[in-house]
Amino acid sequence: MPLLWQTRLRSFAASAMAAARAGVEQRRSADPPIGRREGPIVLPNNKVLQSILKEYALRSVIDDDGDLAVRWENFSIYFFHYGRDDEVLQARLYLNRRFEVELRPTLALVLDDWNRSKLFPKAYTVLPDDGLVGICAEQAFDFEGGISRQQLKFTVGMWLQNLQQFADWTEEHV
Known part of the structure; x- marks a missing residue:
């Protein structure tokens, strides 16, 4: 059975990963595609x-x-x-x-x-x-x-x- 701190750490890591994925998806919809720059x-x-x-x-x-x-x-x-x-x-x-x-x-x-x-x-x-x-x-x-x-x-x-x-x-x- 995992220790309490290990369980909390896994829960924190899972939450952080979900937040990071959401942030990436949000940026993908707002940013121009990679390789494209603003201006000439x-x-x-x-x-x-x-x-x-x-x-x-x-x-x-x-x-x-x-x-x-x-x-x-x-x-x-x-x-x-x-x-x-x-x-x-x-x-x-x-x-x-x-x-x-x-x-x-x-x-x-x-x-x-x-x-x-x-x-x-x-x-x-x-x-x-x-x-x-x-x-x-x-x-x-x-x-x-x-x-x-x-x-x-x-x-x-x-x-x-x-x-x-x-x-x-x-x-x-x-």
């Missing part, structure tokens, strides 16, 4: 991104390679498109500061601390053609199927904020 759908192309950046009062440029960039005093953020339909968007920060190659292992350890303690953005070192070590941070997402413009604006705004916080962090730690 966009892909994150340069034209849409330039418009969003302008709304954030940021001046953007298209470089010689056709990449969209926003420049600050200590860093630049580039927007890259990947995928068959350019549905993957990446925002990548490049610090203007460069370091001697001998410092790369030390820099990697410092960036490991960032990556361990922060969820976003991902940070790493790069070795460009000039022979000096650079520091990058990036955020990316696959927008296959599109996204509402409002949600894209929010996402880009969060990425810019996160990348700027990383740049501030590097000023203190590197």
Whole structure:
């Protein structure tokens, strides 16, 4: 014979499950089907991104390679498109500061601390053609199927904020 607390627990679980099922059914009738979004759908192309950046009062440029960039005093953020339909968007920060190659292992350890303690953005070192070590941070997402413009604006705004916080962090730690 089950103990009284086990009986109560089973009764509570059954009640909770019934309430959850009722809530799901109610939401199904009120929400648009999965995969459908409110408002027009966009892909994150340069034209849409330039418009969003302008709304954030940021001046953007298209470089010689056709990449969209926003420049600050200590860093630049580039927007890259990947995928068959350019549905993957990446925002990548490049610090203007460069370091001697001998410092790369030390820099990697410092960036490991960032990556361990922060969820976003991902940070790493790069070795460009000039022979000096650079520091990058990036955020990316696959927008296959599109996204509402409002949600894209929010996402880009969060990425810019996160990348700027990383740049501030590097000023203190590197």
